[in-house]
Amino acid sequence: MKLTGINAIITGASQGLGLEIARHFVQEGAGIALCARDKGRLADAAAGLRKLARPGQIIFAAPCDVSNPSDVTSFCAAAVAALGTVRVLVNNAGVYGPKGPIEAVEWEAWKQALEINLYGVVLPCRALIPHFKAQGGGKIINLSGGGATSPLPFISAYAASKAAVVRFTETLAGELRDHHIDVNAVAPGALNTRMLDEILEAGPKVVGESFHRKALKQKEGGGASLDLGSKLCVFLASAESDRITGKLISAVWDPWKDLPARRGKLGDSDIYTLRRIVPEDRGEKWS
Numbered sequence: 001m002k003l004t005g006i007n008a009i010i011t012g013a014s015q016g017l018g019l020e021i022a023r024h025f026v027q028e029g030a031g032i033a034l035c036a037r038d039k040g041r042l043a044d045a046a047a048g049l050r051k052l053a054r055p056g057q058i059i060f061a062a063p064c065d066v067s068n069p070s071d072v073t074s075f076c077a078a079a080v081a082a083l084g085t086v087r088v089l090v091n092n093a094g095v096y097g098p099k100g101p102i103e104a105v106e107w108e109a110w111k112q113a114l115e116i117n118l119y120g121v122v123l124p125c126r127a128l129i130p131h132f133k134a135q136g137g138g139k140i141i142n143l144s145g146g147g148a149t150s151p152l153p154f155i156s157a158y159a160a161s162k163a164a165v166v167r168f169t170e171t172l173a174g175e176l177r178d179h180h181i182d183v184n185a186v187a188p189g190a191l192n193t194r195m196l197d198e199i200l201e202a203g204p205k206v207v208g209e210s211f212h213r214k215a216l217k218q219k220e221g222g223g224a225s226l227d228l229g230s231k232l233c234v235f236l237a238s239a240e241s242d243r244i245t246g247k248l249i250s251a252v253w254d255p256w257k258d259l260p261a262r263r264g265k266l267g268d269s270d271i272y273t274l275r276r277i278v279p280e281d282r283g284e285k286w287s
Contacts, residue, residue: 002238004029007058007083009076011066011124012093014041017143017188017226021090024230025237026052026059033079033086035064036093058083066093066120067112076127088139088237089128091121091165097157099202110157117161118168125172129181137180141236142169144185144248148274154207155199166248166274173246182245184236189224189252224252232256247272 008025012018014036025032026049034049036042046061053059060082064075080086097113098105121142132138147159148166166185173183196215204212229251235241236249240260249256249272259266266272279286 001029002234002240003088006087006237007031007033007085008088008090008237009033009035009079009086009124009128010090010092011035011064011120014038014045017229018090018092019045020226021092021230021233022049023052024227024234026057028234028238029054029057030088030237031058031060031083033058033060033062033075033083035062035066035075035079037063037065039063066091066123067115069123072123072127076124076131080128080131085135086128086131086138087135088141089124090141090143090233090237091124092143093120094143094145094162095158096155096198097161099155099199099206101154102156105157113157114161114164117158118164121165121168129176132176132181133179138182139237139241140169140172140176140181140183141233142166142183142185144169144187148185148187148248152211154211163274169248170246170273177245182236182241182243184241184245185248186229186232186236187248187250187252188226188229188232189250228252248274 003025006029008030010018010022010025010032013022013034018036022032022034022045032049034042034046042061042063046059050059060079062075062078065071094117095113098109125140128138142165144162144166147155147162152159169183169185176183196219199207199212199215200219232249232251235256243263244259244266247266254272
């Protein structure tokens with residue numbers, strides 16, 4: 001029960017990883033407010049979560065488009081009113097966006113992907129940071145992904161937006177450090193969710209032969225565990241991770257359970273951050 005007495009907001013929580021994170025939070029004792037655009041799926045998700053809740057645990061749900069400033073402001077205000085206080089924000093909502101060569105994809109769809117994936121992180125942060133500051137601290141967890149750390153040809157909106165989320169995370173962590181608000185990004189691994197199905201449906205001619213083969217292999221192999229990514233989010237939401245901030249942490253590859261013992265070395269280091277590689281980093285001397 002690592003989150004007993006803690007209330008959290010989770011975006012994009014009607015299905016997939018967002019719903020699994022919500023389940024873990026409820027099972028760990030948290031009260032939660034969840035949002036998504038699909039009212040039907042959101043209602044079903046909330047009903048299922050209420051069955052897991054213990055007496056006193058609040059499960060609040062309301063539809064919200066995280067790319068819409070007025071929607072976000074209204075939802076966050078309603079969530080705080082329903083929960084009383086909010087200690088944790090999990091920005092999970094995201095989309096792949098259009099797939100194909102940048103010169104051929106629909107421009108409005110490309111922009112919309114940026115609005116959901118990037119603005120959908122920034123807007124909830126803007127809405128809740130004053131609340132976190134007023135209560136003396138908080139936790140912000142931003143879901144990133146493979147698009148942040150390596151190129152994704154033919155899925156440029158997703159790749160660009162997720163890289164932006166990580167740099168925003170690092171920047172915001174610096175802004176909020178003195179306010180005891182920890183801000184981190186999570187790379188949950190290659191998940192077998194609806195987003196993988198989108199890649200398979202698009203086909204190799206749209207997303208590229210290599211990426212499509214990789215997606216097929218992932219589908220057959222089962223992909224990364226939703227449970228693992230959710231447990232990392234629980235860790236980052238709990239007091240156990242206090243003062244770990246400004247990092248991009250992989251649920252699959254990083255020894256995140258051991259990070260509390262390494263706070264001193266993490267500190268202001270560039271471990272688990274995005275940085276430019278120079279020739280000297282690869283044993284070359286060009287200057």
